[in-house]
Amino acid sequence: MTEEKESIYLYPAALVVPRKPAIVHTILGSCVAVCLYDIKLQYGGINHYMLPFWNGQGLASPKYGNIAIEKLYEKMINYGTRHENLIAKVFGGGEVLQTSFSYFNVGERNVHLANELLAKLKIPIVAHSTGGKLGRKIIFNSNTGEISQRFVKSTTSPNTSSK
Numbered sequence: 700m701t702e703e704k705e706s707i708y709l710y711p712a713a714l715v716v717p718r719k720p721a722i723v724h725t726i727l728g729s730c731v732a733v734c735l736y737d738i739k740l741q742y743g744g745i746n747h748y749m750l751p752f753w754n755g756q757g758l759a760s761p762k763y764g765n766i767a768i769e770k771l772y773e774k775m776i777n778y779g780t781r782h783e784n785l786i787a788k789v790f791g792g793g794e795v796l797q798t799s800f801s802y803f804n805v806g807e808r809n810v811h812l813a814n815e816l817l818a819k820l821k822i823p824i825v826a827h828s829t830g831g832k833l834g835r836k837i838i839f840n841s842n843t844g845e846i847s848q849r850f851v852k853s854t855t856s857p858n859t860s861s862k
Contacts, residue, residue: 716744727791
């Protein structure tokens with residue numbers, strides 16, 4: 700008899716480290732999801748952040764990559780993970796909106812931040828799918844670390860612009 704897994708939808712600016720096996724779903728455009736997985740204890744967590752850096756004003760929210768990655772790492776350690784048992788997987792960071800604001804390269808900056816912080820933490824990235832012009836639907840199995848991905852097209856008009 701197999702154990703029924705909880706299904707969790709992960710909203711932007713959130714993170715989760717399920718205590719019981721779960722299937723976590725999220726949809727990414729320029730946002731990035733970092734998955735951390737403990738290869739010995741066989742459980743993991745995932746975040747979904749929107750912007751690379753918190754500017755120090757207001758709430759230090761997981762909306763920002765530097766906060767989201769730090770909080771996910773801390774939660775994994777608090778649940779008993781040993782640093783040397785962690786691996787990472789990174790997804791998202793697409794430039795899905797073609798507007799006059801595309802020059803901000805939010806997706807690219809989000810991916811760069813994930814790579815930089817994980818290197819600083821000395822957590823190896825064992826899988827990634829980042830960049831491009833399409834969004835991604837990610838499904839993360841918290842007790843195996845497996846991730847499935849499906850590319851999704853934007854539902855906005857390609858001529859969308861801000862002036």
